[in-house]
Amino acid sequence: MAGTKQARRAPADRYDERRNQLAESALQTLGELGYARTSLREIANNSEFSHGVVHYYFADKFELIIYCVRYYKSRCVTRYDAVVEDSTTPEELLTAFAAKLVETVREEAAMHRLWYDLRTQSMFEEKLREAVLMIDATLEAMIWRVVSRYAELAGRPTAMTPAAAYGVLDGLFQQALLGHLTGSTVAVDSMAAQVHELMPLMLAPSAA
């Protein structure tokens, strides 16, 4: 990025920059209204551009949304890696992981209800499936890094497949998110307790 602007501002840079700006506005709007009620005009209203510009940078609505999904992934997928790297005992990792989950539900609720929305839409709309499945696999891998590191620190082998570990944790997370959005004050803390109970069960029984 350092010296790109001298003779003619590099078109590719500016192009991607605008696409990312629009993706950001789109993510904000989608997180607020949900997929069903989000229009391209509303997305443009939440940006500094007019509604026609969307079709200058994206072929159609799906291309924008799919681009958004991928753009979102690049920010979200390393969220728990610091937890993995900084923890030195299984208890420490478990507590830090649960705390990070709680923080995520509380502070990124809109973005995550959007994720669940889009994942569900992909059950109806084929065009969304490829991008959704790719992110789902990435999230599964992210969770698996936590679980396998947890097993390593505990000195016990894992007793679940990556898919199963992701599935159950995702279920708890989704439940907590719904509870949080409906005003429940205990749902999020309840999730933390559930994760504390569940994670040891993902490892083979201890020798003791």
Added chain:
Amino acid sequence: MAGTKQARRAPADRYDERRNQLAESALQTLGELGYARTSLREIANNSEFSHGVVHYYFADKFELIIYCVRYYKSRCVTRYDAVVEDSTTPEELLTAFAAKLVETVREEAAMHRLWYDLRTQSMFEEKLREAVLMIDATLEAMIWRVVSRYAELAGRPTAMTPAAAYGVLDGLFQQALLGHLTGSTVAVDSMAAQVHELMPLMLAPSAA
């Protein structure tokens, strides 16, 4: 209202009958297209009536959809009760439960992706929340009947809250449903295996 019926065909009966007919057409359409793309006209097209009749029986779109959710519940919520009642050993219950889950994903995929769709919509639309939360609680109770009966047959106490048990199983179910809808042939069987591994972990460790 109850006294307005004469020898003439009881209005209340016919009224409810029509509402249920429309709810059935609506559920079929919603299961096919999803919430975002389902219009009242399309619902009417999938019934034997014209599009105007919807507003004769329902005040607006939300009243129809909420009625649908409740109508759907009445059919779905006892699905696993036969499993609970007919099983005499924990292994038998577990196998029958897993088989029923597999059957449900395979044969009721449309209806369940609709359920996940509506539940996610309730994260954005307050009007849907009350009905969704009511069903969610009913489903949690349904799952808990299975788990607690399983514990009873195994002679071991449960080691999870009803919410946690529902959360993790729902996560696995949703994962399998997405896999099934994307054409995966192993996703559903994989869920059965995961349930077999997970259910024993919901009970306190055996003495042995």
Added chain:
DNA sequence: GCAAAGTCTTGACAGTCGTCAAGGGTCGCG
């Protein structure tokens, strides 16, 4: 400084949406 390429706005299009009013149709009762 000019022409061309790139960027953005505006306005319009063909549909579709939820909603509702006006009007037939049908049926049972007096």
Added chain:
DNA sequence: CGCGACCCTTGACGACTGTCAAGACTTTGC
């Protein structure tokens, strides 16, 4: 028979949607 209540259709409304073309504004290369 004819009246009135109930049931349903038809057609229309205003608003909103995704899409795109025409043109204006800006930036760049020469």
